[in-house]
Amino acid sequence: MKPDDFDKDLRDLAGSFTLPVQNDFFAQMMLARRKKRRRAIMFYLCGLAAALIVLLTFMYSEGTDQDAELKQPLASTEMPQQNNRVLPGKKPHEAGLKETIYSSNTTATTDKPETSKPAIRNPAILKPETKDQPGAEKITAGNRLNRLNTLPVIKEQTPLEIPLTDMRAQQAEPVKEPFAVVVQTTDTSFTQDTMPDPGLAFIVDSVTPASGNGEQPKIKAESTRRIEAGVYAHYFAITNAVNASSLIPLNKPDSFGLNEKANYAFSAGVKGSYQLSAKWKIILGIGINKLQFDKIRIAQTKVDSLTAYEITNVKALRAFNQNITEQSFTWLEIPLGVGYTLPLSGKISFCTEAGLVYQTLLQNKAYEFTTSSDGELSYKEMNNIGQERLTKNTLAFYLQPGISTAITKRMSLFTGLSYRNQFTSYYKKEYFPTGSVYFIGATAHFTYKF
Amino acid sequence: MYKSSKLSLIIKHKPTSADERELIERCIKEDRKAQHVLFTKYSSRMLGVCYRYANNMQEAEDMLQEGFVKVFDNIGKFRFESGLTTWITRIMINTALNFLQKHNKISWNNELEPVENTLKYSSDQLHAYDTRLVMECIQQLPPGYKMVLNLYAIEGFSHKEIAGQLNIKEATSRSQYAKAKMHLMQVLINKGIEFKPNEAR
Numbered sequence: 001m002k003p004d005d006f007d008k009d010l011r012d013l014a015g016s017f018t019l020p021v022q023n024d025f026f027a028q029m030m031l032a033r034r035k036k037r038r039r040a041i042m043f044y045l046c047g048l049a050a051a052l053i054v055l056l057t058f059m060y061s062e063g064t065d066q067d068a069e070l071k072q073p074l075a076s077t078e079m080p081q082q083n084n085r086v087l088p089g090k091k092p093h094e095a096g097l098k099e100t101i102y103s104s105n106t107t108a109t110t111d112k113p114e115t116s117k118p119a120i121r122n123p124a125i126l127k128p129e130t131k132d133q134p135g136a137e138k139i140t141a142g143n144r145l146n147r148l149n150t151l152p153v154i155k156e157q158t159p160l161e162i163p164l165t166d167m168r169a170q171q172a173e174p175v176k177e178p179f180a181v182v183v184q185t186t187d188t189s190f191t192q193d194t195m196p197d198p199g200l201a202f203i204v205d206s207v208t209p210a211s212g213n214g215e216q217p218k219i220k221a222e223s224t225r226r227i228e229a230g231v232y233a234h235y236f237a238i239t240n241a242v243n244a245s246s247l248i249p250l251n252k253p254d255s256f257g258l259n260e261k262a263n264y265a266f267s268a269g270v271k272g273s274y275q276l277s278a279k280w281k282i283i284l285g286i287g288i289n290k291l292q293f294d295k296i297r298i299a300q301t302k303v304d305s306l307t308a309y310e311i312t313n314v315k316a317l318r319a320f321n322q323n324i325t326e327q328s329f330t331w332l333e334i335p336l337g338v339g340y341t342l343p344l345s346g347k348i349s350f351c352t353e354a355g356l357v358y359q360t361l362l363q364n365k366a367y368e369f370t371t372s373s374d375g376e377l378s379y380k381e382m383n384n385i386g387q388e389r390l391t392k393n394t395l396a397f398y399l400q401p402g403i404s405t406a407i408t409k410r411m412s413l414f415t416g417l418s419y420r421n422q423f424t425s426y427y428k429k430e431y432f433p434t435g436s437v438y439f440i441g442a443t444a445h446f447t448y449k450f
Numbered sequence: 451m452y453k454s455s456k457l458s459l460i461i462k463h464k465p466t467s468a469d470e471r472e473l474i475e476r477c478i479k480e481d482r483k484a485q486h487v488l489f490t491k492y493s494s495r496m497l498g499v500c501y502r503y504a505n506n507m508q509e510a511e512d513m514l515q516e517g518f519v520k521v522f523d524n525i526g527k528f529r530f531e532s533g534l535t536t537w538i539t540r541i542m543i544n545t546a547l548n549f550l551q552k553h554n555k556i557s558w559n560n561e562l563e564p565v566e567n568t569l570k571y572s573s574d575q576l577h578a579y580d581t582r583l584v585m586e587c588i589q590q591l592p593p594g595y596k597m598v599l600n601l602y603a604i605e606g607f608s609h610k611e612i613a614g615q616l617n618i619k620e621a622t623s624r625s626q627y628a629k630a631k632m633h634l635m636q637v638l639i640n641k642g643i644e645f646k647p648n649e650a651r
Contacts, residue, residue: 007602014502016581017495017498017502020494021497025493029519030482036519387479387481388479
């Protein structure tokens with residue numbers, strides 16, 4: 001079926017068909033577009049934050065597992081062969097073993113099977129520590145129960161794979177080498193009353209197993225907390241930033257110079273750090289940086305006796321019959337740097353952070369204000385005008401010396417000075433060779449160790 | 451669901467002029483004034499495009515807004531290989547199709563019986579009437595008819611392309627078009643346009 005005359009005429013008609021668009025449609029559309037962009041940015045930031053949380057959680061859980069592994073005493077299957085003689089036969093639970101075996105530090109005995117008393121689950125026969133080992137301690141009536149509450153948690157232990165009959169046969173011959181019974185202290189059934197003879201048991205803090213060749217395996221020190229995350233904020237009260245006004249149309253000459261000073265600059269965001277060593281760490285963050293020019297404090301008008309209305313207390317640039325004020329720039333910033341920590345005393349330490357900040361321009365905004373015949377001011381917001389004069393991506397160096405105070409074991413607060421120097425200008429050189437721009441202010445960081 | 455492939459217009463346009471190129475470059479740099487110029491230049495025509503697919507003016511304006519947001523967001527991807535009008539029209543059509551699909555505004559008549567064209571159309575007969583009147587007649591078509599008629603008769607896509615884009619059978623597209631055409635002629639007759647009986651059939 002090929003297009004016929006009807007189709008062709010229809011196409012001609014439709015091609016020339018237009019409909020009038022409302023005057024404010026463009027403004028509404030741009031507003032909708034801006035909202036959509038903001039939503040996209042928020043979505044991106046939330047996604048980034050969620051990813052960061054997942055990553056930190058993953059790393060944290062890995063660290064916890066390592067810690068638990070290090071703290072966990074050896075199970076019976078990991079016992080040295082000389083102390084853990086795995087004998088053939090049924091497992092205790094298969095044989096219906098209900099007796100609880102306790103031992104003395106001199107001779108193992110099973111003469112007193114306490115079948116009527118609650119069993120202590122999963123006893124593991126361990127090699128006792130020598131007197132040189134600080135963890136070895138004989139339980140006494142005075143310290144026994146206190147120690148039970150302070151002992152490290154012993155996680156799942158495999159059942160002793162020694163049948164009772166074999167155990168009895170084995171124990172008929174006194175074991176010259178003393179051994180201890182480690183009980184699962186999380187077992188709530190284990191009380192003073194359930195202990196048949198408190199003097200016969202050792203409770204040890206930690207156990208260092210011997211390897212097969214008799215060498216003591218090295219146990220790693222407990223891993224330190226290396227991951228930190230938190231929020232930061234900078235307030236830059238001192239700066240030489242000047243407003244070159246990107247709002248002037250390109251096809252018109254500039255009518256004024258660099259005469260508008262920055263009111264303030266503010267930066268805030270989240271950051272994470274990784275501890276490289278006891279003193280050094282690497283830091284990465286993301287945040288928003290805002291530079292505000294000449295914020296209006298008071299806006300009022302009065303009638304000049306000779307000419308017209310005079311605006312007071314409003315700092316503004318006048319360009320081509322436009323009064324422009326409150327120009328601001330908003331950047332997305334990504335600081336990357338290193339931190340150095342020098343402990344001073346107790347919870348106080350001297351910290352310095354230095355590195356680079358990458359910034360990408362999100363928005364520049366300003367207001368055009370006009371005065372009505374009765375002297376009232378009205379403002380019109382203008383966004384992203386004259387961005388062809390601006391540098392989209394900039395790079396800065398930052399330095400932050402200060403004091404870090406440990407609030408708790410995991411939380412700390414850093415306060416100090418903040419210095420930032422732009423490597424690249426906000427304005428393209430061909431338009432405004434503004435040179436280096438610096439910011440000096442105060443900073444505060446709140447961090448949490450994972 | 452629509453396939454990811456985008457419709458390609460066969461309408462040829464003059465290449466991008468130097469002024470248009472400059473305008474595009476300024477739009478890429480988010481120059482608000484340039485964006486306004488671009489919008490003013492194309493919005494009326496594109497609203498007409500959207501109106502052909504929409505069920506009412508409100509929908510057409512929603513499509514136009516969504517379409518121009520896409521235009522400004524993606525104008526950096528414009529490669530000057532086709533005319534700017536073609537590119538913007540393509541975005542508008544795809545936006546309109548997505549809009550209708552998203553809001554479940556497309557319904558298909560699955561009867562595939564061939565429809566005989568019993569009316570004869572004389573060339574340029576439509577030009578004697580107001581464009582707006584003809585467009586309003588198109589507006590009265592059921593959504594499925596209207597879409598296929600727009601894509602085939604006005605935009606110039608083949609039934610194969612339409613079937614691929616709308617995820618329907620090619621026969622469905624042909625059938626919908628034939629019915630849409632007869633339906634439209636009937637609406638036009640009701641509006642006072644006369645068609646002679648087709649003597650060839």
